[in-house]
Amino acid sequence: MVISEKILYSMGADVKQYDPTEIIFSEGDSPSFYYQIITGEVKLNNYNEDGKETIQNLLTDGESIGESLLFMDKPYPINAVTTTSCNILKLPKNLFMDLLKQYPDTCFDMNTHLSQNLYYKQLMAQTMSSQNPAVKLKTLMDYLKSFHNEDKPFSFKIPLTRQQMASLTGLCVETVIRSLKKMERDNMVQIENRKILY
C-alpha cells in the first residue's frame, strides 16, 4: 500500500464505505481529500463528446486515488467511480500535508508511487498512439502482469473484461475480441471459457 493505514488513522483518516458504481469525485471537483483504497476497485475515467468512455486507470487495494492533484491547485481532470463495493480511507488535504511533513519515509513512498504512475502513463501514451491493436493489448497485459509474481506464460488471468480492455486502449470491443483471437492463434495468449490467460 502507498501509506501505512496505521499512520493514516493516527492523522485522523476516516473509512467511508461505497457501493458499486458510486462516484468518489467528478471531473471539475476541487481536490480536498487524500483517498486510499482499503478494499475494492475504483476506475478513473473520462467521457468524450460521443459519450464513449476512456478508462485512465483501474485501482485496487492499497492504492491512492487522484493523489497527484493534492500537490497542485487544479480541479480533477477525471472522474473516480467505484466498480465494486469499496472501503476507502479519506484524509483531509491539510492533514495529509501534515502527515508528509511528519513522516519523511511516507513522503518517499509517495514519490515512488507517483513515479510508478508516471511510468505507466508514459508507456501507455507511447504505445496507444501506435496503430497495431495487438501491440496495445500486449502492452496493457504486460503492465498488469508486472504486478504479479509469476512470470510464466499463461500463468496470469487478466482481471479485466474485454469492454474494460477496450476502454483502456481506445479500441472498440469487437477489435479487442478479434485481436485476442488472433493472439490466441499466434500462441501469445490462451483463452479458457472467456478467461484470458497471459
Next chain:
DNA sequence: TCATTAAAGTTAT
C-alpha cells in the same frame, strides 16, 4: 485495417 451497427447468445445482478 479498424470502427460502427445490428442482432443474438451468455453471464452477472
Next chain:
DNA sequence: ATAACTTTAATGA
C-alpha cells in the same frame, strides 16, 4: 428479469 458483457457478421472510411 434485466442489464451488462461477449461474439459474429455486414458495411463503410
